[in-house]
Amino acid sequence: MNSLLNIARQSAWNRRSTLVWVVVSLALATALLWTLERLRHDIRHSFSQSVSGVDLIVGARSSPVQLMLFSVFHIGSVPQSMSMDSVHKLAQHRSVSWVVPLSLGDSHRGFPVLGTTPAYFQHFAYGDKQPLVLQQGAVFADTLDGLYEAVIGAEVARKMGYGLGQSITLGHGLHDHDHDHEAEGNKEDEHADKPFKVVGILAPTGTPVDRTVHVSLQALEALHLGWVAGTPMPGGHIPADQARKFNLQPEEVTAALVGLKSRAAVFNVQRFVNLYEDEALMGVMPGVALGELWSVLGLGENALLAVSALVALVSVVSLMAVVLAGLNERRRELAVLRAVGAGPRHVLGLLTLEGLWVTCAGVLLGVLLAYASMALATPWLQQSLGIRLQLAAPLPTQLALAGCVLLAGWLASLGPAWRAYRMSLADGLSPRV
Structure with a gap:
């Protein structure tokens, strides 16, 4: 042989x-x-490792896959917003343990900017319920003193060469990495009067968190003072220091992450969201939405x-x-x-x-x-x-x-x-x- x-x-x-x-x-x-x-x-x-420990993603009624892709993966078009009043009522539900609001729509050099609260870093998890860990620095302060503070993902820090104390400016709207630098610079100039300071850098996760700039919800409100329908009003410019004198509590957010006291209550809370009378909302289970995505x-x-x-x-x-x-x-x-x-x-x-x-x-x-x-x-x-x-x-x-x-x-x-x-x-x- x-x-x-x-x-x-x-x-x-x-x-x-x-x-x-x-x-x-x-x-x-x-x-x-x-x-x-x-x-x-x-x-x-x-995709399956990008979010864990989240029982429901709640947002304005649209496509479950669209809501999942935009709120977690920052992919696709901006969906309709949901009111903060609805977020507060959802948080008061007897089966809800925590609610983290999310606000998207701005960017920094092609990286998405996520407006949220410090609770995001406490409750958001990836992989097998692995929590977010700060590699350097701390979480932004949810106060007026820490209004212009940002926490960046590992990929943002690596690709842009940022460190703690770096000053960055945000741009209006979402833009791709492939945009030319001149166009990106023009977009960044829209909020150049309100620079942010990097106070924290997250450890790598292998998820969209690595490519995200995190700021507070109040910071996004401060950026858009004097703006109407996504456009700055003539003569409506408000300096960064003066912005702290205004009411910066947001009226609307893009979506909300919801954690329940018991997984057995997920269908009950989802029914509460889907039948919510004050506005048309939708509750999406991440696993189900991913299943629909894979079927396509x-x-x-x-x-x-x-x-x-x-x-x-x-x-x-x-x-x-x-x-x-x-x-x-x-x-x-x-x-x-x-x-x-x-x-x-x-x-x-x-x-x-x-x-x-x-x-x-x-x-x-x-x-x-x-x-x-x-x-x-x-x-x-x-x-x-x-x-x-x-x-x-x-x-x-x-x-x-x-x-x-x-x-x-x-x-x-x-x-x-x-x-x-x-x-x-x-x-x-x-x-x-």
Whole structure:
């Protein structure tokens, strides 16, 4: 058996100029399947780990997925606001343990700005109920003295080079990282008269928190004094120090995170929110909203996997075509093997092992290519989309996909091998022209 393996390996190596392209095509197909499966797994894991310990997300009635994406992941368009009166009444519900209001809509150099209260840092959790931890500094003070204080995420600090005491200005509206610096500068100038001081930097979490600037709700109100419908009024400019003299309690917020005294009460509180009479509200369970999101994205995932499978199929078919095309040229070689004592089963085994060698080489090269591409793409994915690909041990599904490619390559080599098996010794010594 070992001698047959060596012969198959050497035979494939002697025809490397032809088979190298088959190996490359198999490697690309394997790398595509391997990377897509890891990307699919890590995206789901990243989304599912972004918030925990929150029983309900409450906001104005809209799409559950839209409310979830904007309030937690800061993705999508700004939904309608809910009144602070509703937030206070929700907090008074007998089954509610805590409520954390959220206000979004501003940004800093492409990073979203989240207005909230210090309770956010106490109750918000990620992963397996891991709390937020300050790497440096402290939480902003919920007083007028600490009105212009900010706590930034780890990614904001790393990418912008910020430290404690850094002065930053906020811009109106949400903007992408890809905007040119001049346009971003113009947006930052909208609130340049009210600079903020970085008083805290959060430890990395691998969630959207890393890319968020956190300020108080009163700070956002101070920024927009003299603004109407998102536009500054002529002559309505109010200096930073004078803003403290106004009532800065917000009338509206974007959404609220809700924690319950008992998980068993989640449906009762959700019914209370959905039937709330003063305004149209909606309570969303994060897990259910993520399930709806995956049901929509599942079609795209399946389409990508189908395309990858077709690429792998084409590569396997090309392997069979190359081996078949070379059979006529190899008839004398096979006849010589028969003449020195190799039986038909040896010829069958030789060609199947040769196909298996080529397939193994393609799969191994594809796995290495996949890991290399993931290592190169991870920094960009983390900065742009907040997705970190794990360069960890292979997933069971990844191994299954690689096994499917190996099996398909072996099966594809059976056709040419069976044809060679049926070749007679006389046919090999007297080839047709």
